[in-house]
Amino acid sequence: MERHDLLRLVQDTLDDFASMMPDGPPDTLDESTALFGPGGLFDSIGLVTFLADLEEQVNDEADAVITVADERALSAEKSPFRSIASLVDHLAARLTEE
Amino acid sequence: MSEQRTAMVTGARKGIGRHLVEHLLASGWHVTGCSRKASELRHDNYTHFEADVSDEKAAKTLFKSIRKGAGRLDALINNAGIAGMNHALLTPMDAVERVLRTNVMGTFLYSREAAKLMKRGGGGRIVNFSTVAVPMALEGEAAYAASKAAVESLTRVLAREFGSFGITVNAVGPTPIDTDLIRAVPEDKIRGLLSRQALPRLGEYADVTNVVDFFLRPESAFVTGQVIYLGGVS
Ligand SMILES: NC(=O)c1ccc[n+]([C@@H]2O[C@H](COP(=O)([O-])OP(=O)(O)OC[C@H]3O[C@@H](n4cnc5c(N)ncnc54)[C@H](OP(=O)(O)O)[C@@H]3O)[C@@H](O)[C@H]2O)c1
Numbered sequence: 001m002e003r004h005d006l007l008r009l010v011q012d013t014l015d016d017f018a019s020m021m022p023d024g025p026p027d028t029l030d031e032s033t034a035l036f037g038p039g040g041l042f043d044s045i046g047l048v049t050f051l052a053d054l055e056e057q058v059n060d061e062a063d064a065v066i067t068v069a070d071e072r073a074l075s076a077e078k079s080p081f082r083s084i085a086s087l088v089d090h091l092a093a094r095l096t097e098e
Numbered sequence: 099m100s101e102q103r104t105a106m107v108t109g110a111r112k113g114i115g116r117h118l119v120e121h122l123l124a125s126g127w128h129v130t131g132c133s134r135k136a137s138e139l140r141h142d143n144y145t146h147f148e149a150d151v152s153d154e155k156a157a158k159t160l161f162k163s164i165r166k167g168a169g170r171l172d173a174l175i176n177n178a179g180i181a182g183m184n185h186a187l188l189t190p191m192d193a194v195e196r197v198l199r200t201n202v203m204g205t206f207l208y209s210r211e212a213a214k215l216m217k218r219g220g221g222g223r224i225v226n227f228s229t230v231a232v233p234m235a236l237e238g239e240a241a242y243a244a245s246k247a248a249v250e251s252l253t254r255v256l257a258r259e260f261g262s263f264g265i266t267v268n269a270v271g272p273t274p275i276d277t278d279l280i281r282a283v284p285e286d287k288i289r290g291l292l293s294r295q296a297l298p299r300l301g302e303y304a305d306v307t308n309v310v311d312f313f314l315r316p317e318s319a320f321v322t323g324q325v326i327y328l329g330g331v332s
Pocket of ligand 1: 108109110111112113114115116132133134135136149150151152176177178179180200204227228229230271272273274275276277278279280
């Protein structure tokens with residue numbers, strides 16, 4: 001899958017999760033949008049549920065079996081889940097490794 | 099999405115797992131089973147995967163095929179289990195590791211993947227397998243009992259983590275039942291063990307099925323994080 005396909009998938013999945021965003025969906029959604037932390041879209045349970053769903057979508061569309069929250073992602077100094085851009089980069093890297 | 103209720107049973111090739119598969123099929127479920135070796139069971143509503151429950155990639159492939167096929171999962175029975183019955187002084191570490199991988203990691207992995215699918219459908223039931231060896235603190239079964247104590251702990255914590263998705267997580271703790279699992283245990287040891295039960299007899303498949311059925315009933319939606327032991331052991 002190309003990076004722009006992954007970005008679209010992340011954005012589509014975020015649309016489905018609008019009801020789980022404590023402050024509601026933002027007016028604009030771009031690559032710099034924070035997923036969690038100060039000003040982020042989700043609280044921790046929201047992020048977990050979103051990532052689990054996204055993993056299924058990616059694996060279905062790319063016909064892959066990647067794990068989104070793997071050991072490296074969880075222990076990385078800078079979390080790949082902090083923004084839409086870092087999440088898309090993370091997904092692209094895992095798919096390339098497959 | 100299929101209209102038929104769908105269950106996943108691990109360790110489905112023989113013993114209690116095989117019996118549970120047949121019971122669910124007879125009750126109208128579609129069942130997916132897995133075990134390391136091929137199954138001889140042939141049924142229109144049964145699909146068998148040759149997968150070790152501790153293999154993450156195999157689990158992901160298996161759940162993906164359920165998602166793409168039936169598109170739903172209503173119940174997961176984490177039945178696959180192995181025992182390593184030996185005095186601790188005579189238990190090699192690779193035996194301990196095998197027991198923990200199958201019983202603990204297998205239960206964790208399949209619960210995690212099942213919950214992802216179940217939450218899409220608005221809920222589901224997970225039934226884990228413990229044993230009376232946990233409350234009885236049975237000597238000669240240190241690794242096995244410890245692995246099942248971990249399964250009980252998983253049952254309670256996952257019940258909380260998955261509760262908001264409408265998923266219940268419970269466990270059944272059978273007494274000895276005449277399967278290959280206990281075939282190597284000397285008869286006098288089994289007799290001694292049975293004598294410590296309130297109801298001193300071997301368990302039957304039907305005793306297990308009854309508890310599993312209870313956890314799966316729609317009316318049991320408010321029962322979660324529980325371990326039910328057979329034979330009056332507590
Ligand atoms: N029988 C008892 O007295 C008793 C008492 C208390 C609790 N239990 C629990 O009940 C459950 C079922 O036991 P059982 O008596 O039916 O045992 P069993 O007759 O030995 O059957 C075990 C089943 O698990 C499968 N299995 C084993 N390791 C596996 C792995 N790594 N991945 C996938 N499948 C695996 C086996 O098939 P393959 O060989 O094809 O993999 C088989 O189908 C276990 O969790 C056990 O701890 C049994």
